[in-house]
Amino acid sequence: MTHVSIIGSGNMGQAIAGIVAKGGSTVELFNSTDKNKEVTGQLVILATPYPAYDQVLADRADQLAGKIVVDISNPLNFETFDSLVVPADGSAAAELAAQLPESKVLKAFNTNFAATIASGTVGDVPTTVLIAGDDADAKALLSGVVAAGGLKAVDAGPLKRARELEALGFLQLTLALGEKVAWTGGFALV
Amino acid sequence: MTHVSIIGSGNMGQAIAGIVAKGGSTVELFNSTDKNKEVTGQLVILATPYPAYDQVLADRADQLAGKIVVDISNPLNFETFDSLVVPADGSAAAELAAQLPESKVLKAFNTNFAATIASGTVGDVPTTVLIAGDDADAKALLSGVVAAGGLKAVDAGPLKRARELEALGFLQLTLALGEKVAWTGGFALV
Numbered sequence: 001m002t003h004v005s006i007i008g009s010g011n012m013g014q015a016i017a018g019i020v021a022k023g024g025s026t027v028e029l030f031n032s033t034d035k036n037k038e039v040t041g042q043l044v045i046l047a048t049p050y051p052a053y054d055q056v057l058a059d060r061a062d063q064l065a066g067k068i069v070v071d072i073s074n075p076l077n078f079e080t081f082d083s084l085v086v087p088a089d090g091s092a093a094a095e096l097a098a099q100l101p102e103s104k105v106l107k108a109f110n111t112n113f114a115a116t117i118a119s120g121t122v123g124d125v126p127t128t129v130l131i132a133g134d135d136a137d138a139k140a141l142l143s144g145v146v147a148a149g150g151l152k153a154v155d156a157g158p159l160k161r162a163r164e165l166e167a168l169g170f171l172q173l174t175l176a177l178g179e180k181v182a183w184t185g186g187f188a189l190v
Numbered sequence: 191m192t193h194v195s196i197i198g199s200g201n202m203g204q205a206i207a208g209i210v211a212k213g214g215s216t217v218e219l220f221n222s223t224d225k226n227k228e229v230t231g232q233l234v235i236l237a238t239p240y241p242a243y244d245q246v247l248a249d250r251a252d253q254l255a256g257k258i259v260v261d262i263s264n265p266l267n268f269e270t271f272d273s274l275v276v277p278a279d280g281s282a283a284a285e286l287a288a289q290l291p292e293s294k295v296l297k298a299f300n301t302n303f304a305a306t307i308a309s310g311t312v313g314d315v316p317t318t319v320l321i322a323g324d325d326a327d328a329k330a331l332l333s334g335v336v337a338a339g340g341l342k343a344v345d346a347g348p349l350k351r352a353r354e355l356e357a358l359g360f361l362q363l364t365l366a367l368g369e370k371v372a373w374t375g376g377f378a379l380v
Contacts (some may be wrong), residue, residue: 014277020199023212029222035342052294082350086277088277088278088279089278089279117276122380123315124313124314124315124380125313125314125378125380146242153251154365155368155370156361156364156365156366156370157368160272161361161364163357164357164358164360164361164364166353167353167354167357167358167361168357168358168377170354171346171351171355171358174346174347174351174354175344175379176344178345178347180344180345180346181379182380183380185380186379186380187358187377187379187380188377188379188380189365189371189375189376189377189378190312190313190314190315190371190375190376190377190378
């Protein structure tokens with residue numbers, strides 16, 4: 001059993017909380033009024049929109065030291081929906097890892113729409129959570145939580161692959177916004 | 191009916207030739223011994239490995255003027271399998287478009303493994319060909335050829351989106367090389 005903290009109680013935070021609890025782990029969910037409540041999980045999932053990350057780090061960077069921190073963001077330019085706001089050769093996850101040198105940062109869930117986490121399927125295909133990171137033990141812990149919750153977990157490689165995961169998340173969002181896929185669908189790993 | 195030229199007769203070239211013919215279009219397939227044979231299709235698919243593009247352009251750039259040219263490449267660093275060889279903020283398709291200013295360049299097929307083009311399915315899900323490009327008529331023509339051949343075609347946006355398509359193709363290749371997905375599978379669009 002893992003104790004999990006989820007910062008952000010929107011549709012992604014709630015969907016992830018659902019699978020964590022379903023798998024028998026304990027979960028605490030933080031919303032924006034919980035700024036003074038300390039995170040106690042060994043696994044902390046950042047489920048706020050990307051623009052709120054700076055504030056989360058300002059409030060909690062010291063609390064995240066020594067923990068596994070999961071970045072689920074798609075760092076889109078929300079004015080144009082035509083690019084990411086992170087450097088072309090980097091990723092939100094790489095930026096986060098640089099800001100949290102004492103945490104083990106993973107990228108995960110950014111290629112999953114909330115509905116597919118909650119339902120466990122992308123169309124008729126089981127939902128796969130792609131996980132990138134440089135710490136094998138951290139990835140194994142998150143994979144275990146995901147699998148216990150009924151989803152497939154796949155190791156997508158080192159944290160460097162977050163760049164490709166963010167490109168995939170971005171592409172998938174543009175396809176959904178353009179009504180080429182439903183928010184209950186997207187890219188399924190077969 | 192469209193007349194299609196495919197440069198490169200490897201497994202991708204052959205698989206694409208199969209769907210073109212299945213859809214009732216005419217197709218001519220060029221291999222490396224056909225250097226002196228002129229391409230006659232209005233739609234030309236570059237199905238050589240990316241490192242061979244320079245030679246194809248050296249041999250045929252003038253023949254490609256005025257035509258629709260489809261880039262199917264995944265421009266991997268084949269020594270490391272850990273990065274692409276194109277600029278981080280660009281794509282192979284963007285580079286090609288700059289080299290062929292009188293052609294209409296599209297990105298397509300790079301997110302499809304050859305087996306899924308030939309079979310028409312990714313696992314149990316119909317195969318989708320994602321097409322990016324800046325010319326709506328060119329995209330519509332290729333979409334028609336793809337759909338007539340029995341695959342789904344989806345407009346993935348402007349040629350700028352080739353960057354994300356190449357990231358997706360790269361990620362999918364690393365997953366297959368790491369035996370996380372089969373060469374008959376990959377990312378299916380649901």
